[in-house]
Amino acid sequence: MQLSIVIPLYNEEESLPELHAWIRRVVEQEGYDYEVIFVDDGSRDNSWQVVQSLASENPRVKAIQFQRNYGKSAALNEGFQAAKGDVVITMDADMQDSPDEIPELYAMIKSGQYDLVSGWKQKRFDPLSKTIPTKIYNGVTRYFTGIKLHDMNCGLKSYNRKVVKSIEIYGEMHRYIPVIAKQAGFAKIGEKVVQHRERQYGVTKFGMNRFINGFLDLLSILFVTRFSKKPMHFFGTMGLIVFFFGFLILLYLSISKLFFLGYGMTERPIFYLGLITIVIGVQLFLTGFLAELISRSAADRNDYLISQRIGY
């Protein structure tokens, strides 16, 4: 199969028929061998009934329903596992993304130029309360990850099949799929300016807490991908620095006590700083050892992505 279109949805009953009709028009015009995978993330409205009727009218429609709402990442992950196409395109169900972008997104992956292409909603139709924090969030993410994307969390993306079969997203990590993909070794990440539209029906599913959660998730991703197989390198380095700092302070205090008499050590405020940094330094070390024990017994400690083999 050439193309899988994965659509996570949560309470989007009004837009589904229109979205499906539009996608179908575009992909059938292009003549793709395709499938549309709707992942119903535990909707409480009639989304599932709508999906069922779409599936009965179009055999290319496949669908998965969650028993309850697990979140967009879970829905995408499930859709990725199910996808059979060589190219996988994700889009939101709320009609903010335009299916007219599909042919070009498909071509960019198919040509082999890119592993992943992210949409860029250059001209956005969202409230300011969302667009401004989003700009900051994208800037911070660019800075920390070195991935030059303007719109990391665009719902409209296309992937080489290999990418979606190699990565796992959970929690709210869908915001950082390009980061996860890059860390899995897929470095050809591109961007395409896409049309964005105002939400036609229903309401947004993410509130303001998206920004705090999003930032915490970025920290987790950076930490986990870099250090989960060698946590001592992180905690040990921090521990060494902090401990050494405290050691210097106490050394200085001891010398001045021994040779210059004068104040007692504990009468000087800096003593407490020295004391506390030594204690924290040791704690960081202990944390590092514990983390090593945990990662040593992790089931995936020797899971690597292998791209080619010869002679097997």
Ligand code: UDP
């Ligand atoms: N979505 C989902 N599960 C959730 C929340 C959202 O599957 O728990 C879907 C939602 O139906 C939509 C997409 O994720 O298709 C993007 O959500 P939304 O449009 O609310 O986000 P925004 O455009 O405001 O960033």
Ligand code: MG
């Ligand atoms: Mg939306």
